[in-house]
Amino acid sequence: MIFSKRDLPELDMTKIPQSIAIIMDGNGRWAKKRGLVKKAGHKAGADTLERVSKVAEKLGVKHLTAYAFSTENWKRSDEEVSGIMDLLRKYLDDHIRRCKTESFRVDMIGDPSRLDKDIQEKIITLENLTKEKTGLFLHIALNYGGRDEILRMVKKVGAEVENGTLKAEEIKTEDIVRNLDTANIPDPELLIRTSGEYRFSNFLLWQLAYTEFLFTDKLWPDFTGDDLKEAIYEFQNRDRRFGGRNGR
Ligand code: FPP
Numbered sequence: 251m252i253f254s255k256r257d258l259p260e261l262d263m264t265k266i267p268q269s270i271a272i273i274m275d276g277n278g279r280w281a282k283k284r285g286l287v288k289k290a291g292h293k294a295g296a297d298t299l300e301r302v303s304k305v306a307e308k309l310g311v312k313h314l315t316a317y318a319f320s321t322e323n324w325k326r327s328d329e330e331v332s333g334i335m336d337l338l339r340k341y342l343d344d345h346i347r348r349c350k351t352e353s354f355r356v357d358m359i360g361d362p363s364r365l366d367k368d369i370q371e372k373i374i375t376l377e378n379l380t381k382e383k384t385g386l387f388l389h390i391a392l393n394y395g396g397r398d399e400i401l402r403m404v405k406k407v408g409a410e411v412e413n414g415t416l417k418a419e420e421i422k423t424e425d426i427v428r429n430l431d432t433a434n435i436p437d438p439e440l441l442i443r444t445s446g447e448y449r450f451s452n453f454l455l456w457q458l459a460y461t462e463f464l465f466t467d468k469l470w471p472d473f474t475g476d477d478l479k480e481a482i483y484e485f486q487n488r489d490r491r492f493g494g495r496n497g498r
Pocket residue numbers: 274275276277278279280292293295296299317318319320323334337338341390445
């Protein structure tokens with residue numbers, strides 16, 4: 251990133267993005283560099299998510315959507331997949347245990363049906379236990395793929411047309427939005443991807459239409475609260491025109 255810690259600029263607290271999405275990439279390379287197994291990288295990645303969520307909440311971010319496991323990640327080795335699932339169990343258990351003293355609200359996006367039953371139950375438990383919380387709303391993308399989400403949305407809208415509650419020629423943007431997993435999440439204003447990869451890998455295909463993208467070479471486990479502040483600073487200095495001209 252461009253600033254040294256000492257130079258970290260002042261943020262305009264009236265212009266904090268309300269909805270941020272993060273692609274937490276680079277856990278494997280972080281572990282490899284240290285001669286550790288991949289699971290150690292994912293563990294460090296889960297810890298980073300904790301730290302960054304806390305800073306995001308302090309800054310006044312309302313929604314943080316984190317890509318934890320994609321529909322394509324099942325292609326990884328059984329060992330790596332079960333390692334991530336174990337970390338997820340622990341992450342959910344920790345949040346369930348601490349939820350009385352925490353202000354986060356947590357839910358998941360993605361198709362839960364392929365996740366183990368106990369994980370599905372823990373997700374429902376955590377969603378229910380935190381649904382009155384007013385702090386950061388953390389959305390964890392699990393078995394999530396943008397194309398899969400759009401396909402599931404099309405089936406839901408199609409079923410409404412089939413049962414007569416909706417006419418095909420009257421389908422509006424709102425009908426699409428309310429049938430996406432993200433119906434309760436404002437479109438991200440800022441997307442951050444770590445590890446020097448410049449793609450968005452099937453994440454939030456519909457929702458990223460006008461999102462500002464920020465790519466950093468840092469590997470996800472090395473990403474800090476100051477890096478988040480810096481990303482927000484960069485966001486605040488972009489000219490968002492949404493297809494218009496803003497006086498140009
Ligand atoms: C990408 O790094 C990261 C993932 C596929 C998984 C992200 C998972 C976590 C941050 C931990 C689990 C999350 C929770 C909420 C418990 P990579 O392995 O593709 O990195 P690489 O490209 O360097 O190999």
